[in-house]
Amino acid sequence: MVERRTPISIAEAVEKVMKHKLTGHVELIPLEDSQDRFLAQDIIATNDIPHFNRSPYDGFALRSKDTSEGSINNPLEFEVVEELAAGMVSTIPVQKNQVARIMTGAQMPAECDAVIMLELTKEFEKDGKKYISFKRSLKEGENVSFQGEDAKKGDVLVKKGTAINPGIIGLLATFGYAEVPVARKPVVGLFATGSELLDVHEPLQPGKIRNSNSHAISAQIRRAGGEVRFYGKLKDEFELSYEAISTALEEVDLLITTGGVSVGDFDLLPDIYQKIGADVLFNKVAMRPGSVTTVAVYNDKFLFGLSGNPSASYVGFELFARPIIRTMLFTEYPHLRKETAQLAEDFLKPNPFSRLLRTRLFYESGQLKVIPSGVDKSNITTSLAGANSLTVLPGGTRGFQTGDFVDILLLDDQEGSKWPW
Ligand SMILES: Nc1nc2c(c(=O)[nH]1)N[C@H]1C(S)=C(S)[C@@H](COP(=O)(O)OP(=O)(O)OC[C@H]3O[C@@H](n4cnc5c(N)ncnc54)[C@H](O)[C@@H]3O)O[C@H]1N2
Numbered sequence: 168m169v170e171r172r173t174p175i176s177i178a179e180a181v182e183k184v185m186k187h188k189l190t191g192h193v194e195l196i197p198l199e200d201s202q203d204r205f206l207a208q209d210i211i212a213t214n215d216i217p218h219f220n221r222s223p224y225d226g227f228a229l230r231s232k233d234t235s236e237g238s239i240n241n242p243l244e245f246e247v248v249e250e251l252a253a254g255m256v257s258t259i260p261v262q263k264n265q266v267a268r269i270m271t272g273a274q275m276p277a278e279c280d281a282v283i284m285l286e287l288t289k290e291f292e293k294d295g296k297k298y299i300s301f302k303r304s305l306k307e308g309e310n311v312s313f314q315g316e317d318a319k320k321g322d323v324l325v326k327k328g329t330a331i332n333p334g335i336i337g338l339l340a341t342f343g344y345a346e347v348p349v350a351r352k353p354v355v356g357l358f359a360t361g362s363e364l365l366d367v368h369e370p371l372q373p374g375k376i377r378n379s380n381s382h383a384i385s386a387q388i389r390r391a392g393g394e395v396r397f398y399g400k401l402k403d404e405f406e407l408s409y410e411a412i413s414t415a416l417e418e419v420d421l422l423i424t425t426g427g428v429s430v431g432d433f434d435l436l437p438d439i440y441q442k443i444g445a446d447v448l449f450n451k452v453a454m455r456p457g458s459v460t461t462v463a464v465y466n467d468k469f470l471f472g473l474s475g476n477p478s479a480s481y482v483g484f485e486l487f488a489r490p491i492i493r494t495m496l497f498t499e500y501p502h503l504r505k506e507t508a509q510l511a512e513d514f515l516k517p518n519p520f521s522r523l524l525r526t527r528l529f530y531e532s533g534q535l536k537v538i539p540s541g542v543d544k545s546n547i548t549t550s551l552a553g554a555n556s557l558t559v560l561p562g563g564t565r566g567f568q569t570g571d572f573v574d575i576l577l578l579d580d581q582e583g584s585k586w587p588w
């Protein structure tokens with residue numbers, strides 16, 4: 168008798184997966200290697216930035232009170248007592264009607280509270296001494312970059328779980344992080360199952376196809392922030408597959424297989440889970456593609472049994488495996504980012520199960536729009552190439568028309584969403 172499976176909703180399935188909280192691990196890595204990794208702790212300012220008052224211009228530092236009489240009709244003269252390059256500190260006190268020549272980034276002399284730019288002054292010499300004149304007054308604080316104006320000691324600047332971008336790298340350098348605490352990349356084991364599978368370099372043979380899933384899933388794992396450990400292809404042979412899968416499970420944080428989860432004669436994963444003693448969270452989700460996606464847990468490790476059909480494995484990964492990887496990277500927003508967009512084309516097929524339509528998202532006059540990126544069938548591979556989003560058409564709905572607003576899930580986004588969507 169063929170096993171009858173009871174489908175659960177996408178939301179129930181996601182909740183079942185997310186109930187098993189996995190935590191991430193911290194590792195220290197060199198700053199140069201930290202791009203696109205995920206911060207394992209908040210970045211807190213350990214000092215003010217800047218940590219001293221400094222000049223934002225090349226000019227002259229002065230006491231603003233000495234300039235109150237200056238105007239277009241009343242030029243003022245000041246003696247230049249010192250020259251300060253960036254990195255120097257003043258050694259000669261600036262007194263009444265004196266200035267220090269100061270370059271951008273140099274620390275302000277303690278007595279000075281304003282800077283006049285070089286271009287607004289005239290320089291001259293008198294009795295072997297240097298002087299400047301200018302025709303204006305300055306306010307207290309004018310042209311000063313103040314201590315702490317960028318960040319104050321103790322400020323939380325970047326939250327744990329944030330993906331490190333070039334701006335964050337600059338900030339980490341500013342605070343002296345030669346090594347950066349990041350989340351260790353979860354190690355994701357991967358098998359492709361199916362006796363029909365050829366390697367990428369092999370010529371086609373009758374009845375056989377090239378294994379594309381593991382390559383696409385590997386890229387998805389990396390996009391999500393995980394590390395791929397590809398264990399190769401498995402023929403549909405029970406003992407060999409059981410041995411390989413249970414051995415690999417010891418070595419990884421989570422294990423993904425593609426294929427062999429439906430009810431066919433050579434769909435071996437359900438029996439393999441049983442022999443391992445894994446707790447199957449679900450084996451049927453009311454969605455297309457990916458309805459036979461199966462997720463099991465053994466000893467706090469996930470086994471993701473993704474369907475063999477390329478688009479079904481793609482979608483199953485993004486909905487169920489990605490949030491686990493992102494949780495292990497400490498993000499508060501582990502799910503695909505959800506937005507609303509307008510359909511730019513009719514989609515008239517009814518949707519008995521929730522449909523995750525592969526779509527291309529684009530902007531038109533400030534409005535997000537989507538169109539299907541190709542044919543909507545589970546076994547179709549070409550529509551994945553053009554997809555940058557999945558459009559969610561809820562189960563039980565009939566056709567959708569151009570102009571209808573629909574929920575979409577963004578595939579290339581780094582921000583993510585919280586649950587519930
Ligand atoms: N009687 C039923 N038959 C099927 C059902 C069902 O409910 N009752 N579900 C269908 C749905 S929906 C899907 S999706 C597939 C799922 O099949 P499996 O997960 O068991 O995967 P396989 O049987 O191993 O392969 C399915 C299909 O995908 C191709 N494939 C497999 N691996 C790869 C790979 N690595 N790269 C590229 N393509 C791959 C494989 O050759 C098959 O064509 O079951 C339906 N059947």
Ligand code: MOO
Nearest residue numbers: 456457458479545
């Ligand atoms: O799982 Mo199948 O991909 O629903 O079509």
Ligand SMILES: [Mg+2]
Nearest residue numbers: 427429431434
């Ligand atoms: Mg099958």
